Amino acid sequence: MSATSQGSTIKLDLASQFGHEKPEISIHFATLEEAGSFVRSYAFNEGKSVKRNKGTRNYKKWLCTSTAEECPWFVTLSRKRETTSKGSEVVRGRKKKKKLSHVPDNAWYISKLDLQHSQFCNSVVEMTSKYLVEQPGFKAAITEGHSTSMKRVVNNVKTFHGVDMQKQPALVYRAIQSEKEKQKVDPTVEYRRLPSFFQVFERKTLDRVFAVNWTLVGDFLGLSWLLARWC
Incomplete structure (x- = not known):
């Protein structure tokens, strides 16, 4: 068995390290590095590995590394922008509808996801x-x-x-x-x-x-x- 297959490895304790056991909409992280570590660690526990798309300044997406076919698995993180004193998000000079009040400004939060792998997904875990x-x-x-x-x-x-x-x-x-x-x-x-x-x-x-x-x-x-x- 290669070093990139999970075998009988022990799952990581994500709850203790990150406060969450799996990705869910709206959970947030102080930095992009912490968010990425959480997504990769979750993939490790699932016996898979992921890669990050280039994305934009405020938008990053992690995808499954399967090469057999296009696997639908993904996790998208967005960075919350500065809010006004009334709690509305400022976007290009406009005020956006109040939302995500529990997320601090500039924090990264999960905005979209699909945790279901395809039937023929051949992604394997990457040991670090x-x-x-x-x-x-x-x-x-x-x-x-x-x-x-x-x-x-x-x-x-x-x-x-x-x-x-x-x-x-x-x-x-x-x-x-x-x-x-x-x-x-x-x-x-x-x-x-x-x-x-x-x-x-x-x-x-x-x-x-x-x-x-x-x-x-x-x-x-x-x-x-x-x-x-x-x-």
Whole structure:
């Protein structure tokens, strides 16, 4: 399975990051960058990828990347223009009907959309370093005191998610370096990785898990014993 197919990747938590689980009319974002990140992340969760049309200064459109046929999927974002003191939108010197009062001036909001893909849509997900670091298989591979080599990470991601990152070393390297920096800044990051280990364990037989991860489990047990001695 290539790095551009979803396989058994874990969906991103859009509600926590953006406040919304899926695109809907009138939801808004402070910047175009944030809006685009939301649309791409939603596509990732759906096992698809999207591209942005050139558009205009106040109008941008994301389309499905399917090449088999014209897929109707799209999300359009518009930027709310300056409003008068009475709440009417100003457009080329004219006052427009009051609307979208909940959207701040210059914010980007979803104005149109169609989230239905065509029957023969062949768009596939595009893995990025941002999405890669969210996968349990990757998190389980990046543990202090253990090898964080490219080979270990690539093998872990392929074993647990069916995604082959071997031909994207630069992407994997960026993800590894990003996680290493987080570990330096936040010493509690290792403890937050425990759920990732449990998810990985559930996906494999007990024999395979103990064979591959016995050293890691031993380290945790040893740490617990030392803490007990100190307390």
